[in-house]
Amino acid sequence: MKPLKQIYYVLLSVLGVLFLPYIGAWIKYEGNFSKDYFNFPALSAPDKAGFSVLAFSMAAAFFLAVVVLYAFPRVYGFKKVKFTPTQPSAKIPLPIWFWVGLVVWGLTLFMTCGKFQEPKWLLNWAYIPLFWGFTLMLDGWVYIRANRNSLLSKSPHEVIGIGAAATVGWLLFEYLNFFVDDNWFYPKADIVPEDEFGVYAIIGASGLMPAVFEIYNLMNTFPAFRHRYDQGPKIATSRRTRNIILIVALTGLFSISFFPEVMFGVLWISPLIVFTVVLENLGIWTPLTPIKDGNWSPFLKYSLCYVIYGFLLECWNYFNAIHDPLDPANITAYTPAHWVYSIPYITKFHVFEMPLVGYLGYLPFGAYCAVWWILCAFLLNIPTQFAHDEYSEVRAEPLEIYTN
Template identity: 25%
Template structure:
């Protein structure tokens, strides 16, 4: 909490290097605060109880977002303003270090927010019928749809750029399901609608905070979004917020795909959805 308070107060005083590093500092503050709340309410949390997973989440998070940065070289949907102050030279090294640290907070933030929403017991009364049929043809078609989304985005990013926030889910979630990893498909099939909905809420809440804190940051990003760049809430057009829920599903699928490859694998399920 002190980290968040200091960051907000320093917004007015602009003490360097803290002002330039406002965004990652405040996000680590958020992660620590939410983890403490979750630990207080549940007796276990990501950092306090599964610290190795937290550290691996930081690494995987940075790798995932650098992938999106590569995609953005084609879509050009966002760009950055300013380079953080520091001692590393040349400037691109500072930029790389700053972005990597900032990117490392994305996945842990989603996980912590997800764990927090669990304590609210949201969607407890919403249930689906179990044993929905999931065929191999359906799974293949999902993967094919995801690949087509990426191809269309590469061919015409101006028209198909929204697909990047859901394409990897379509590709990886069926693979996770077939490899007996946790998957959104598996939860839907078994009538467990609560985990996907909670992830969706966690993604949307984090999206609001990402945009809110980015808006006041010294080192920040701006959007260049074709067709729907109207009615902005902070820097993000209002329709852009619809992408944060699916993005949480995409992160979920990416994590468990990496886990199936033994990248960051631990004896615990990362999001512990098996306990929901």
């Protein structure tokens, strides 16, 4: 297929994710949206359905199945992968950007978690240095473990590209959040003017994806983990099957405004499916491509990356606010981007602001980050080391792989 036609289909998939939810909502409300339907940032959310034992039990069972998959992959038919370790390389000093990141991240974390009310210029924009400071630290760690081979040291332009792609990639989810009646909202966003929050959201979103690729590269510097999921069940799908899955995902996006509570999870799954299927049909590599050969490592590791990063984000977010033990809804925060959740059926057993089984949403989002960057890099004709697993693995040492 000619490149121009490939670009056409990729753009069509993006437009589908953007417009199908809007078309569904327009039909539901007959074009008469409430005046606050598309308000951003949302300061509150409509009341949702209460706790459901059945829904929670189903989600908890899936949560447990995922934990078993990561901890004991052989239960699911994965073969054990062994490696022949070599002598570690000479010690390398931490690069300067690690220390810069540590100072920026540490100072910002101290100010936010210390519940300081000043200086406003820092607190109002706190998540930007928090996200990027952490990313610089991760890159410095990868640098010393991977023999001076890290994103910033070898491909600083790609870090900038991923940050730019992250802005659009995350704002897409903020947009989809309108159609599920605000699964998350920002109760203290009115600390700053609405237009300032909009600028903050655009710039701040740039820090939500680069850390994923840094964590992924860091994982690959640990030989015992790097190939842990290389020899799994082989699952190949025909083009017809993929197209059926694509239609189901697009239908889900169209339908979410009709059933926002029942289908709130579609928000996290459908964009990943749509973009992955379209790229696969065009012959463009995605983290799910190697599954047909039994190699689940890229997909499972990218998914795990955002569970790790998401847990840290939730931790930082929770401890920058004061919570009333008698009234959990009564929150005092001095950073406008503090977020809370309004999720039906599963809203019990919180870990920070997030319900425990809600962390499942970070699994598809981690894979989405990789797929979204590959899609953006393709559209913009930007070379990326993440377009194939062979080039995305940063090696700490040579390995000899064999299976039992």
